[in-house]
Amino acid sequence: MTQLSRRELLGKSALGTGALWAAAAGVSAAPVLARQRLSDYPFTLGVASGDPLPDGVVLWTRLAPDPLAADGRGGMPDRRVPVTWEVAEDEAFRRRVRRERAVAVPELGHAVHAEVGGLQPGREYFFRFVAGGEVSPVGRTRTAPAGATDEVRFALASCQAWVGGPYAAYRTMAEDDLDLVVHVGDYIYERRDTETLQDFRLLHALYKTSPDLQAAHARFPFVVTFDDHEIENNWADGVSQPDGEASNEPGRFAALRAAAFQAYYEHLPLRRPQRPKGPSLHLYRGLAFGDLLDFSVLDTRQYRSDQLTENFPAGPRDPRTDDPGRTMTGATQERWLLDRLARSPARWNAIAQQTIVAQFDYDRGEGVSVNHDQWDGYAGARDRLLDFVAQRRPANPVVLTGDWHSSWVNDLKADFDDPASETLATEFVGTSISSNCSWAPAVAQAVDVNPHVKFFDGDRRGYVRCTVTPEAWRSDYQVVAAANDPSAPATTLTSWVVEAGRPGAVPA
Template identity: 50%
Template sequence: MNMQLINRNFLATHCKRRNFLLGAGLITGLVVASQWHPVMAQTTFSGYPFSLGVASGDPLPDSVVLWTRLAPDPVNGGGMSRVNVPVQWQIARDENMTQVVQKGTVLATPELAHSVHVDVRGLEPDRWYWYQFKVGNEVSPKGRTRTAAAPHSSIQKFNFAFASCQDWQNGFYTAYKHMADEDLDLVVHLGDYIYEYGPRSGAPRQHIGPEIVTLSDYRNRYALYRTDVNLQAAHANFPWIFTWDDHEVDNNYANFIPEDNQSRQAFEGRRANAYQAYYEHMPLRLSSLPKQSSMLLYRRLTFGDLAEFNVLDTRQYRTDQPCNDGLKPRCDAALDSKATMTGARQEGWLLRGLDQSKARWNVIAQQTMLGQFDFDARPDSQVFNVDQWDGYVAARNRLLSFLAQRKPSNPVVITGDIHSSWVHDLKTDFNNPLSATVGTEFVGTSITSNFPTNSIAPVKAALSNNPHTKFFDAAYRGYVRCQLTRERWQTDYRVVSSILEENASISTLASFVVENGQPGAKTA
């Protein structure tokens, strides 16, 4: 076992001399290292070091991020010593890894829980690759990934799925088992990848330990979720794009305002812990490396001239929920022009991107329901969920007015959060059914998280008061599959028969289409 103490300058020179490609994982480890650690060419582990599988994400035409984390004892801190461990990686054109196009070595550092993020550059656009890691004598599972099509290149079809809200305790990830078998180019996760709560009695499977607060807590919770074989299969088969919602930190938090009675200083610490653990467990680029309690997550990814994804962060910069949060009639604060979901900078970035886009389909990937929905079936009263855009009416109006005036091509919003399936026509005035439809929103159900059964009937009763809402279902869990061509977008609501059966079947509950140039959804 060869151990050598080396500093940053020597390491950089040494790696260059040996023609190692410095992936983002190595650079990241060096950027955040608070102290020197010995580099250990570790050959023996207390358990399989790749227990959390492999993943890839944020595909560009010439690049993709490869991820893994060394964790021989995953839910007990990882089981690694506080040393830097060299991890080899390679990426190939074929599944048998005989046509290797790039390879290198990165350092898995204790500062990042021995995770690695390899930002592989110089790849060919719009093609499949296979990748694998090795540490000592241990080899990871193989992963498959795909680069984006070149900018402005004409592609004829693009298939992706989106998912959200996967409470470990509520059931099994059978939906991911079926997703892994789909014909997809991409998966988009819209948040609530983990839940912060402590154990719940009577649940099909349990969280370990109380509600999570510390960095170690968050790391162990991510590791628990990542041990799921179905989730690992979906990660290994496709590149993913990620954004978060609230449960990656704390239920319904807004900026630095927690759900619970906690000091600003204490919550800043908790948010910093949560953000670091999130980065450690996602295939994200160095640009998303957290700085204390801040992390840049909103970004834009383009797939030829067919689709452009604007990935939003509606938690980190938002103003506090109005009217003391919850489901209630709107108060004046819900109409405040200064209230924001995204913050001014992100809002400007989104509108500029939409205005400049050359894509046929302009996707806004975000968290809470954008379309208005009055949950009160009585004609003379209204009730709204003010954690959603219904609590940020002026901000929503600015976005929808922009869509009406500037007319970016085919805006489609994809949404998670509410553990149920919806389809909305996005209107310039939701209170006037005759007003212009300027976009379409598809809201996906959860992977496992619960929608209260006793709330389903009241929502159905209120549908007639919300004519822009074309579909609602809250009985089933699953994911949403989207098939894009140049003339049509088809959305299929894929649902499992049960989240309590590991061999549950999959079916399509409903399908909707959007025709090119015609905002609004129609039944397929």
Template identity: 50%
Template sequence: MTRTGRVSRRQLLGFGGASAAAVLLGNGVWDAASAYAAPAGTGNPFTLGVASGDPSADGVVLWTRLAPDPFAVDGAGGMPATPVRVEYEVAVDERFRGVVRRGSVIAMPELGHSVHPEIHDLAPGREYHYRFRVNGEISPAGRTRTMPALWSEPRELNFAFASCQAWQDGYFTAYDHMAAEDLDFVVHLGDYIYEYGVRTNKRGVTTDSRFHTETFDLARYRLQYALYKAEAPLQAAHARFPWIMTFDDHEVENNWASDLSQADTEPDQDPAVFRQRRAAAFQAMYENAPLRRAQMPSGPDVRMHRRLNYGRLADLTMIDTRQYRDDQPCGDGMGTGCADRLDTERTILGAEQRKWLLDGFSSSRARWQILGNQAPIGQTDHDPGPGVTVWYDPWDGYVADRNRVLAAAQDRNVRNLVVITGDRHQNYAWDLKRDFEDPDSPTVASEFVGTSISSGADGADMNDDGVKFLAANPHMKFFNAQGGYVRVNVDRRRWRSDFRVLPYVTRPGAPISTRASYVVEDRRPGVQEA
């Protein structure tokens, strides 16, 4: 059994449609495993793979979801509506001769027969192997790694970050290449699924009618996750490294903001109805991701902002730019002269999360501050002339919050702030200015925007956006619009981002190459070509 964890009354009483017992049993808090035998003859229950996540210096959370028929129309994965015991093992070797943790948890139908055992008392900075067993069926083995000890001084950190994997736009080949890298962990910055139907797709395949509709309820969200998680490259990358995950908009609905749906024409335009949709989306996300109890949804609410430490080399701070934001100014699109985007009262973080973020700047002793962020912080002007034309959904629509965060990085003497970002389906390396309205404003941080795994289809090395952006944004040093991910190496003297890109994603088997590499030097904010 895993160590009993503290669960708040709010989590016990407010977890969407799942019972408190389901939550506790699925996380290994209660040891009632002997009461639940696995049903016979259901087939391979591990069709969606295995994963680990949110590593700490002494542990990690493991994940699997039992689904012998992942595409069952009711979203239940072909499982009976009964609890099932799931055994797990953690070993220091891939042959499982040196097992160091062994236990069991209960997969409950209320949580889609997913389990999230949290493993404790492991050694820091150590590689481990894990697997699950149900009714004589053994899962594929996964590999994970704990973080270094909190006060240690690691020599280097290697990780990759990714985002935006629209199934209908292409194949997940990038994950095959990522799985071959030597990484300590993977950061996923959102848009793990897209809510759209996939009847029309760039893969050129015929899909079942159950996947043709947009996702609104729990059963449909479960099916959408099954479609994505059945992809072998994605399973391989999950099984190879621990993942640190958050969401952006498409895990729920495009461009949602707090309690507001994007479009008045959709059936969930009413905030109360939209919150029901959000609760279903968050529950399906939890059921299909290696998230800890601290990230359990409570109905339509979930706390995803959190910090993870990589010794004293780096702190990784994951933020949430969806749940606490004001509505986008001047609509969700792009425009010029929107005064509301400059309103000092507008926020993308919410006051409480912003204070938590800035207090972390002051208290951290890490050499590098990594900010896991969903949509670009840096200004993206589309107008090479004197005007400023920007999208309103990212931080360009919330200028006051951007200025507060970047000013605090300088005023609180953050040693090295580097932002990693998704959303855009394009690669950028650029400087972050204290105030983009002032052409003489100092550079106070650096941002690397990573491209998509597949969203936007094949892309191009350069396109019309790139031409305009490079002309209009002097803080932008690099642009590329091919699919892939960003590989990062950090040591005590410098940060290096390698933009790993694919020539195509609309057919499988694409090779990968490093299109460009950019660095940030210790105590010198701003990006430089390697």
């Protein structure tokens, strides 16, 4: 880390635009910290960047000298605190391209979300923050490419149950060569008593103390969406999963949702449109990587119909799954997705989302047993998506999935019950960063009666490294020997390739 004098940094900060200052000041009535010194080093939760565009990224940090302080305030005073951020072309900050000022406010847990514009496409940049006379670690990021693009490399990650601090998968990932990380949820796991903003802040802060998670965030921009455990297991729209009784008292779950959403926003590199408004958060969005790769990032929890059953890992298929009135995305997001796919000029169209899209019958015999939390519980909605793909033929659709703590390669079929039917798209399900898969045997015993599932492994943790070129999409399943032992070697479990114009993956 390069140390600059506080005077040098803060003295020139008046050159910065007032936009961020004004935006932040508008939400806070707290006075600005009169004395610039903080009690201790405030960058204990690291730095991050996210949602790359061709001309910029959003930079993130949260001031928290005492990150696990019981009141959830991170050891910060009830004051607004000026923060300066800098972007440079080199790690030593000799070729500085931006230096501006923001304000960290107590209403947002002293998180900073600095949206940087005016950068060059497809370029590496370095960034850091200064507050209270302290300088943050240096982060590296990368803008999205524009126009003709030869290659994009990214990691698909999900499900990082707390295993005590080390994350072998993130340590491995941080040493990889990637343009971005796509995280499809279960960034934290709620606990039985996680209910208030203070509770959710403490949980996020705990996870963010991981040096390996910090290292990955400091190295690559992240594109994140949540799944269920950022809020509550298997929540659905306004319905708390432990249906009925006290958990669904009027207002209780809306208040929990609002607390969870705010803490989520406070701890991740999200742009202003993703700032929650009480119990709602507009999380689905699109990101383009030149003419090569378009991401539609979905939120399949906030607008979904309630699960028909909670049988785990599966249970007899409820005939109501076919009801076209049931939705996984809500009507508005569904229209947005289909419209985006219809208009996309990109060579590859990735749909980054949470639960498994492919049908999977857990019953080897005559019965049909499915998991009703996944798209199998929303078969009517899945039919609409796959019928659209069949009719409108968006270029090279690839679905990216998390949630199920296991590695899968699936053909998405016109008719899952007819192996000879057309393969319309490919689904890569990434294993968890650290969460266990106790239900792996229940899946493994039925893989051979689901021939559209080309690969399954439930025993290993890691991430999927995707290398996308105009000719092909390659997915390398990078796995670690032990989720919480970063010294253990990482290996490639399996590699699959989709050729452009030929849906369905084949072994590399």
